[in-house]
Amino acid sequence: MPERILVVDDEPNMLRLLKTILMDKTGYEVTTTNNPLEVSKLLQDSHYDLVVTDLKMPLVDGIDLIGIVKNIDVTMPIIVITAYGTIETAEEAIQKGAYDFITKPFRKETILITIKRALEWKRMQGELAALKKQ
């Protein structure tokens, strides 16, 4: 089953580009929204393996969004996209439970590798939890 990724960014162009890049040659299924308020409903309505979100958005910012996502699924890896020079916020995001952050501008390959690692991490977490249960 292909892995499903939810991408949240208020900027439609960025969203379009991210979707293009994440789907090109990967086999991921990508859903995008430019409305962070919609995220919790999207996550509740269907299954996702990973969330990629911009840090700076109107109405709900990326840091708040981490809390919202973690409330719905604590194991969901979240990758945060930050602007150049906002390293403190990026660190805050990690403390709030983001899996990793990636700073604009970035190479297409970089985000693909980060996503791959995050998905592997999630699989391992799942296997670990299953082992503990036995």
Added chain:
Amino acid sequence: MTTLKRAWQRLTKATPGKTQAELAEKYTHFQALLSANNQVLTLMADMEEKLSGDYLFDLQYIRAAVSQLHQETAKLVDALNGLGGNRYQGLSEALARISREVEAVLTHRREIPVAPLVIDFEAINATMGDVVGGKNANLGEVKNRVGLPVPAGFAISTHAYKVFLDHNHLAARLTELLGHWRLDDLDSLARVSEDLKQMILAAQVPPELEAAITEAYERLAAREPRRPRVAMRSSAVGEDLTLTFAGQYATYLNVAPESLSSRYKDIVASLFTPRALFYYKNKGFKEEEMAMGVVVMPMIQARASGVLFTRQPDDAGQEAAFINAVWGLGRYAVGGVINPDHYLVAYQPPGQVLAQTIPPKEVMLVCRPQGGEAEVPVPPELVSAPCLDQGQITQLVHWAATLEAHFAKPQDVEWALDETGALWLLQSRPLQLPPPKTPEPPARTLKEHAVLIDHGTVACRGVGAGPVFLVRRDADLKNFPAGSVLVARHTSTKYVTVMPQTAAILTDAGSPTGHMALLAREFQVPTILNTGNATQILQPGQVVTVDANYNNVYAGLIPELLELRHKKNDLADSPVFQTLKNVVQKIVPLNLINPEDDATFSPSHCRTIHDIVRYAHEYSMREMFRLAENEIDTAGEVVDLDSGLPIKVRILDLGGVLKRGWGRKVKPEQVDSLPFQAFWKGLTAMRWAQAAPAGVKSLSSVFVKGEAEVAQGADPWRDQSYVVLAKNYMNFSIRLGYHLSTVEAYVSDQVNDNYLTFGFRGGGSTPERRERRARLIEAIIDHLHLNHRRKGELIEARLAKYPAEQMAQRLTLLGKLTHYTKQLDMVLFSDSIVEWYIKDFVQEHVGK
């Protein structure tokens, strides 16, 4: 300066180290310049790299890069002025001018053009996006230039929007309110958005605008069988064109003529939703660039409506269009309320339905008599019936083919079928498609092909192929055959003249942040630098394929690699990409190509930051070269080199070079200067006659015939060499016998900074012998692969951007050459002997 005066100075130390301090200061400027030069080149390379299509970046990146670039270039120009006694004010002015131009690109403002308040569709086309907004512009294009049935209608222009703001004195308030929120305060955003909305709704549509709208409506009504209600849609600047405003603005259907003005205000107010505001601010647009046009067209009493994609989004490669359809008005075709009909229709044969689903459609939207829309049940006989018949399907697929042919891009079309069975096009915009799946990239090295070179530094990625053309000197460029692979020892900005016809570039040396590398990226010429030996491995005329993605050069043409040449850049359409592209256009292209041409190589000819940098770098080297000529004679603090050889050398230390006590003499091994050590090694590699080989007096008595020649080199006091030294720098003015030459070099770990200059200035001898000597030196210099030119007996040579060890190697050879030719002064009695000595030196010292 007389001996006496010097001695006096030494004794009294009347000007202790003053000149030395000045020189040291100049050297500090020079180092600052080199450092800034590297920063600027690196920044430019970085910006170009972002245009490769491999990166995601935002406007903030462009701002930061431009600001850094400006700072470093200013440092560079200041340093040159420091070095040249403020002689380069013209360059400061050029920088100020170019910076303003870059800033103008960055803060590019869309002016709202002055235009009529309303414009009929008949007078609109795709170039009028700024005048009528994106949606109107597309509709006008389809109606007038594509010739598909678009209802008669009119646009309310963006100028009308400006008139509306001005009439109510809203522009200033708008700016003020927009100033009330910051990106990091989102509550204030919601407040400001609400305030703006209220402000617009409370405003009055100016009487002249109201009159113009009414008049346009009456013109429209006169063409219809009855007074129509209208659809009013937002048509913001940029909407449906390059910017994507994912349905952020308002649309009103079934509007009564008396409501036109109030609906107009509603649509204008939708320009200020929180999302739109954030988008604008975040993207660095100015509020005066926000402008709203409005589409007004008669309401089609739709029997059915839907969407036509000229490509199926899941499989854009398939030669088929995709249609969905609902009964009644079109909003339910995309809204997800009901399941629409789906038709997948072939282009060939046109209209052949490849697949269709006709689900039951229980409800539909219709126009309410009092205005607006209402949901009503679908008549039972239509619930499970298809909305379109074969003729209509065929007609729509014809539209699709026509639109794709016209726009050269897949389109997303809204259509309606009226009560008479006629189809109408209501909107057309580019269809966003996921990119087609590309095949896996081939392995890094194709084992089945002969790899000729597998190392180097990639300066511009890509693949190119063609016959090898060796460029040994600039003159070779005149004969460069189009489509060839340019192979050269070092990089040169002069290659730019052939770059548009160049399949690929390979060089032995060079840096990916150097001037030429920037140009190669600008022209998208696949380029590998620093291969070390491309000029030796590749034969002229040999056909090769250069894979500058993986640093390989293959023998012959390799079609599977060449197929990868045209990679798609899915970022190229985005506004931020366009902005960077426009900014880079003001920064990277190089216009100052030929430093020998004073008419064009000047500050007033600088058009880009790259020109400034090129100019400053060139002139900094000239300033440094002149250091010794102009200043050394008056230097106060010099020490003598105690070499044990019959050569008198005075050293001026720019700082930290001499490891010595208080003595007035230093031994060569006490000199901590990289270029000096390399040069000295060469100078002393060959056996020196221990006695002064030919006393100045005795030699001059052989050759010097008159006063003029005495002045040229026979003054015994002038037979003194000077060297200005720093750890990475040497400027050596050598006077040996009848040789006057200058060897200047900067050698460090920064490949970009490294250069050496050799200037041979001749010296007393007979004309024939001077000619032979110059020819000998020129020939040997050519074997050392230095760029050189000769005017009479003056020879100038230069080499730049080689790694430190290679620079040192060349300096050692120049040291040997200096000594070698000096010893030959006595024996250059015939032309044939010159050839012999050239061969002798090359075989002995250069190799090959």
